[in-house]
Amino acid sequence: MRIYIVLICLQVLLLNSTMQLNAQNPLIRNQFSADPTARVFGDRVYVYPSHDIIAKEGRGRVGWFCMEDYHVFSSANLTDWTDHGMIVHQDNVPWVKPNSYSMWAPDCFYFKGKYYFYFPSMPKDTSYTRGFTVGVAIADKPEGPFVPQPMPISNVRGIDPNVFIDKDGQAYLYWSQGNIYGAKLKENMVELASDPVVLGELPGKGLKEGPYLFERNGTYYLTYPHVENKIERLEYAIGNNPLGPFRVTGVIMDESPSGCWTNHHSIIQFKDQWYLFYHHNDYSPKFDKARSIRADSLFFNTDGTIQKVVPTLRGIGVTNAHTQIQIDRYSHISDKGASIAFLDTANRFQGWKTVLDAAGAWVQYNSVDFGKKKPASVTVRALSVNGGSLQIRIQGPYGPLLAEVPITAGNEWQLVKTSKLEFKPGMQNLVVTAMNNSQIEIDWVSFEQ
Structure with missing residues (x-):
């Protein structure tokens, strides 16, 4: 067993690589990602999502969810995300059924010097349990290396551990399997300390899954995706105890307007601001089993209820004016003459472009930090x-002019x-406007020292 664990650690270390990703929404822009659990460890936010891949014959179930491993991402500023590489793979977990491709929504938590990574999958030993169960991998650092435990948690049947x-x-520990369940954990964090209970007073009709519980000002918020109609929306219930009873209170995010069937989320407070992490099928608009994680700010009313979050492309974080500003991740866009399209439909991870095809059409990108020193120039791809001409302004479509750029x-x-x-120094909202009726496509804007 000791040699086996050492081999796992060495393999994870070799596979792990650190990659820097600059992002708005979606946060991760070089691979599919879903079911994000965000956690604040120290002065960084760590996100533990599942990892969608496209199933092929002999590799998962074609046309269905397909996941074989997990990555972890972190950021100190919610703009620049580091991919710490793969942390757990289905082939390295002793109890997981080989080639099951069922490494679904995970979670990670810190307790007494260790990081505990919880994940569901299908066990190879069907006499142990039918369907999904939940296992644990343990590490000394939030990015790993994680060592999977030889057996899953006893008496847990289901998915979406929290x-x-x-x-x-x-x-x-919370999880879902038709209903949402909860139980106390022992201090070793890998065994239940109480029998599972069904968390009642939740909607009885429609699928409920993906529980995520947090506490604020003495109130416990049980949040979960729920299919009220045909696809999931994010809802919440409140209570005075971690195991309830809970009272259904409201909707956090409505159903996806584009029809993405699932949503899965987490909620954190970081540097005095609350955030909702969730997913959508940005890079795969015609196939909602290949998703991408997002984040937007979340706010509370004075009575403790949650204000509904409207999804944005701009997302969170501050963008440095000297980077390539992807204005297609806009904050606001004109009603006519402006649209967004993929740069390359054959390789959608290349991202998007802004298309302006009418005089006065504009797109606005908020929270750009220009610093204190005047840039030497501005470059537009x-x-x-x-041919045509662009104007770059700040504050709004009719705000102060920064530059005119002939194309x-x-x-x-x-x-x-x-x-x-x-x-204009400091934080600004950037606006790019077309000055004639010729179509202009814009990839990015950057201000250079």
Whole structure:
């Protein structure tokens, strides 16, 4: 057993790699990701999502969810995300059924010097339990390496594990299997300390899954996806005890307007602001089993109820003016003459472009930090078959002018730079406007020192 554990650790270390990702929504822009559990460890936010891959013959069930491993991502500023690489793979977990491709929504929690990573999958020993159960992998650091335990947690049947530790130090495990269940955990964090109970007073009709519990000002919030009609929306119930009873209180996020069947979420407070992490099928608009994680700010009313979160493309975090500002992740867009499209439909991970095809059409991108020093120039990566002109403003479509950028006619992408630049220091909302009726496609904007 000792040699086996050492081999696992070595393999995880070799497979792990650190990659820097600059993102808005979706947060992760080089792979599919779903079911994000965000946690604050120290001065960083760590996100533990599941990892969607496209099933093929002999590799999962074609047309269905397919997941074989987990990555972990972290950020100190909610803008620059580091991929710490793979932390757990189905082939390295002793109890998981080989080639089951069922590494669904996970969670991770810190307790007494260790990080406990909880994940569901299908066991190879069907006499142990039918369907899904939940296992644990343990690490000394939030990014691993994680060592899977040889057996799953006894007496747990279901998916979507979630862990909560109350103020008195008692740990609880939650999961879903038709209903939502909860139980106390022993101090070793890998065994139940009480029999599972069904968390009642929740909607009886429609699928409920993905429980996530947190506490604020003495109130316990049980949040969960629920199919009220045909697809999931995020709802919550409140109570005075980690195991309820809970009273259904409201909706956190409505059903996806594009029809993505699932949603799965977590809620954290980081540097005095609350955030909702969730997922959508941004990179796969016609196939909702390949999803991408997002985040938006979340706010409470004075009575403790949650204000409904409206999904955005801009997401969270501050963008440095000297990076490539992806204005297609807009905060606001004009009603006419402005749209968003993939740069390459054959490789959607290349991202999107902004298309302006009418005079006065504009797109606004908020929270750009210009710092204190005036940039030397601004560069726009653009394409316009007939040529045209752009204006870059701040604060709004009619705000102060920073620069005018002429775009030469052509069939190829070009980098257009101008040093004729006004400057406003500090945090600004950036607006790019078309000055004629020629179609202009814009990849990014960057201000250079």
